[in-house]
Amino acid sequence: YVGPFKALERVGDVAYKLELPKELSRVHNTFHVSNLKKCHADEPLAVPLDGLHFDDKLHxxxxxxxxxxxxxxxxxxxxxxxxxxRWNSKRGSEFTWEREDQF
Known part of the structure:
Protein backbone atom coordinates (compact mmCIF):
# COMPACT_ATOMS: atom_id res chain seq x y z
CA TYR A 1 0.00 0.00 0.00
CA VAL A 2 1.02 3.59 -0.61
CA GLY A 3 0.17 6.33 1.82
CA PRO A 4 -1.34 7.41 4.14
CA PHE A 5 -3.26 10.23 2.48
CA LYS A 6 -5.77 12.68 3.88
CA ALA A 7 -9.43 12.11 2.91
CA LEU A 8 -10.74 15.43 1.57
CA GLU A 9 -14.37 14.50 1.14
CA ARG A 10 -16.81 11.65 0.82
CA VAL A 11 -18.16 11.12 -2.70
CA GLY A 12 -21.53 9.37 -2.59
CA ASP A 13 -21.94 6.33 -0.36
CA VAL A 14 -18.86 4.33 -1.33
CA ALA A 15 -16.02 6.64 -2.43
CA TYR A 16 -13.59 9.21 -1.06
CA LYS A 17 -11.57 11.98 -2.66
CA LEU A 18 -7.98 11.93 -1.35
CA GLU A 19 -5.27 14.57 -1.13
CA LEU A 20 -2.49 13.00 -3.22
CA PRO A 21 1.09 14.29 -3.49
CA LYS A 22 2.44 15.68 -6.76
CA GLU A 23 4.27 12.38 -7.46
CA LEU A 24 0.82 10.82 -7.98
CA SER A 25 -0.60 13.65 -10.08
CA ARG A 26 -1.41 11.22 -12.94
CA VAL A 27 -3.59 9.12 -10.61
CA HIS A 28 -7.28 9.99 -10.27
CA ASN A 29 -7.84 11.11 -6.68
CA THR A 30 -11.28 9.49 -6.06
CA PHE A 31 -11.23 5.92 -4.75
CA HIS A 32 -13.87 3.31 -3.96
CA VAL A 33 -13.78 2.26 -0.31
CA SER A 34 -12.73 -1.28 -1.31
CA ASN A 35 -9.39 0.20 -2.47
CA LEU A 36 -8.72 1.99 0.83
CA LYS A 37 -7.29 0.66 4.09
CA LYS A 38 -7.49 2.27 7.49
CA CYS A 39 -4.11 3.69 8.48
CA HIS A 40 -2.65 2.61 11.81
CA ALA A 41 0.29 4.46 13.38
CA ASP A 42 2.64 1.49 13.04
CA GLU A 43 1.40 0.30 9.64
CA PRO A 44 4.25 -1.77 8.12
CA LEU A 45 2.58 -2.17 4.71
CA ALA A 46 2.79 1.49 3.71
CA VAL A 47 5.32 2.10 0.92
CA PRO A 48 7.25 5.39 0.86
CA LEU A 49 6.82 7.31 -2.40
CA ASP A 50 10.48 8.21 -2.82
CA GLY A 51 12.12 5.89 -5.30
CA LEU A 52 8.89 4.48 -6.77
CA HIS A 53 8.72 4.20 -10.55
CA PHE A 54 5.55 3.86 -12.65
CA ASP A 55 5.05 2.74 -16.25
CA ASP A 56 2.66 4.33 -18.77
CA LYS A 57 -0.28 2.39 -17.30
CA LEU A 58 0.60 3.58 -13.76
CA HIS A 59 1.78 0.15 -12.61
CA ARG A 86 12.48 -12.74 -6.45
CA TRP A 87 11.70 -9.05 -6.98
CA ASN A 88 13.42 -5.94 -5.68
CA SER A 89 10.35 -4.56 -3.94
CA LYS A 90 9.91 -1.59 -1.60
CA ARG A 91 7.79 -3.88 0.58
CA GLY A 92 10.66 -6.31 1.14
CA SER A 93 11.37 -9.62 -0.56
CA GLU A 94 8.56 -10.62 -2.86
CA PHE A 95 8.29 -13.81 -4.92
CA THR A 96 5.99 -14.61 -7.84
CA TRP A 97 5.64 -17.39 -10.40
CA GLU A 98 5.90 -16.07 -13.97
CA ARG A 99 5.65 -17.75 -17.36
CA GLU A 100 9.16 -18.21 -18.67
CA ASP A 101 8.23 -17.09 -22.20
CA GLN A 102 6.75 -13.82 -20.87
CA PHE A 103 9.57 -13.02 -18.51
Whole structure:
Protein backbone atom coordinates (compact mmCIF):
# COMPACT_ATOMS: atom_id res chain seq x y z
CA TYR A 1 0.00 0.00 0.00
CA VAL A 2 1.02 3.59 -0.61
CA GLY A 3 0.17 6.33 1.82
CA PRO A 4 -1.34 7.41 4.14
CA PHE A 5 -3.26 10.23 2.48
CA LYS A 6 -5.77 12.68 3.88
CA ALA A 7 -9.43 12.11 2.91
CA LEU A 8 -10.74 15.43 1.57
CA GLU A 9 -14.37 14.50 1.14
CA ARG A 10 -16.81 11.65 0.82
CA VAL A 11 -18.16 11.12 -2.70
CA GLY A 12 -21.53 9.37 -2.59
CA ASP A 13 -21.94 6.33 -0.36
CA VAL A 14 -18.86 4.33 -1.33
CA ALA A 15 -16.02 6.64 -2.43
CA TYR A 16 -13.59 9.21 -1.06
CA LYS A 17 -11.57 11.98 -2.66
CA LEU A 18 -7.98 11.93 -1.35
CA GLU A 19 -5.27 14.57 -1.13
CA LEU A 20 -2.49 13.00 -3.22
CA PRO A 21 1.09 14.29 -3.49
CA LYS A 22 2.44 15.68 -6.76
CA GLU A 23 4.27 12.38 -7.46
CA LEU A 24 0.82 10.82 -7.98
CA SER A 25 -0.60 13.65 -10.08
CA ARG A 26 -1.41 11.22 -12.94
CA VAL A 27 -3.59 9.12 -10.61
CA HIS A 28 -7.28 9.99 -10.27
CA ASN A 29 -7.84 11.11 -6.68
CA THR A 30 -11.28 9.49 -6.06
CA PHE A 31 -11.23 5.92 -4.75
CA HIS A 32 -13.87 3.31 -3.96
CA VAL A 33 -13.78 2.26 -0.31
CA SER A 34 -12.73 -1.28 -1.31
CA ASN A 35 -9.39 0.20 -2.47
CA LEU A 36 -8.72 1.99 0.83
CA LYS A 37 -7.29 0.66 4.09
CA LYS A 38 -7.49 2.27 7.49
CA CYS A 39 -4.11 3.69 8.48
CA HIS A 40 -2.65 2.61 11.81
CA ALA A 41 0.29 4.46 13.38
CA ASP A 42 2.64 1.49 13.04
CA GLU A 43 1.40 0.30 9.64
CA PRO A 44 4.25 -1.77 8.12
CA LEU A 45 2.58 -2.17 4.71
CA ALA A 46 2.79 1.49 3.71
CA VAL A 47 5.32 2.10 0.92
CA PRO A 48 7.25 5.39 0.86
CA LEU A 49 6.82 7.31 -2.40
CA ASP A 50 10.48 8.21 -2.82
CA GLY A 51 12.12 5.89 -5.30
CA LEU A 52 8.89 4.48 -6.77
CA HIS A 53 8.72 4.20 -10.55
CA PHE A 54 5.55 3.86 -12.65
CA ASP A 55 5.05 2.74 -16.25
CA ASP A 56 2.66 4.33 -18.77
CA LYS A 57 -0.28 2.39 -17.30
CA LEU A 58 0.60 3.58 -13.76
CA HIS A 59 1.78 0.15 -12.61
CA UNK A 60 4.70 -0.08 -10.18
CA UNK A 61 7.95 -0.94 -11.96
CA UNK A 62 9.92 -3.42 -9.89
CA UNK A 63 13.12 -5.09 -11.02
CA UNK A 64 13.69 -8.86 -10.84
CA UNK A 65 16.64 -9.84 -8.65
CA UNK A 66 17.05 -13.54 -9.38
CA UNK A 67 15.27 -16.67 -10.54
CA UNK A 68 14.77 -18.91 -7.52
CA UNK A 69 13.16 -22.01 -9.04
CA UNK A 70 11.79 -23.61 -12.23
CA UNK A 71 8.62 -25.63 -12.66
CA UNK A 72 6.69 -27.27 -15.51
CA UNK A 73 2.88 -27.28 -15.48
CA UNK A 74 0.79 -29.28 -17.91
CA UNK A 75 -2.36 -27.93 -19.52
CA UNK A 76 -3.89 -30.76 -21.54
CA UNK A 77 -1.11 -31.48 -24.08
CA UNK A 78 0.84 -28.25 -23.56
CA UNK A 79 3.83 -27.70 -21.31
CA UNK A 80 3.98 -24.36 -19.51
CA UNK A 81 7.40 -23.43 -18.18
CA UNK A 82 7.32 -21.32 -15.01
CA UNK A 83 10.04 -19.51 -13.09
CA UNK A 84 9.88 -18.30 -9.50
CA UNK A 85 11.23 -14.75 -9.43
CA ARG A 86 12.48 -12.74 -6.45
CA TRP A 87 11.70 -9.05 -6.98
CA ASN A 88 13.42 -5.94 -5.68
CA SER A 89 10.35 -4.56 -3.94
CA LYS A 90 9.91 -1.59 -1.60
CA ARG A 91 7.79 -3.88 0.58
CA GLY A 92 10.66 -6.31 1.14
CA SER A 93 11.37 -9.62 -0.56
CA GLU A 94 8.56 -10.62 -2.86
CA PHE A 95 8.29 -13.81 -4.92
CA THR A 96 5.99 -14.61 -7.84
CA TRP A 97 5.64 -17.39 -10.40
CA GLU A 98 5.90 -16.07 -13.97
CA ARG A 99 5.65 -17.75 -17.36
CA GLU A 100 9.16 -18.21 -18.67
CA ASP A 101 8.23 -17.09 -22.20
CA GLN A 102 6.75 -13.82 -20.87
CA PHE A 103 9.57 -13.02 -18.51
Missing amino acids: FVEEPVEIMDHEVKWLKQSRILLVKV
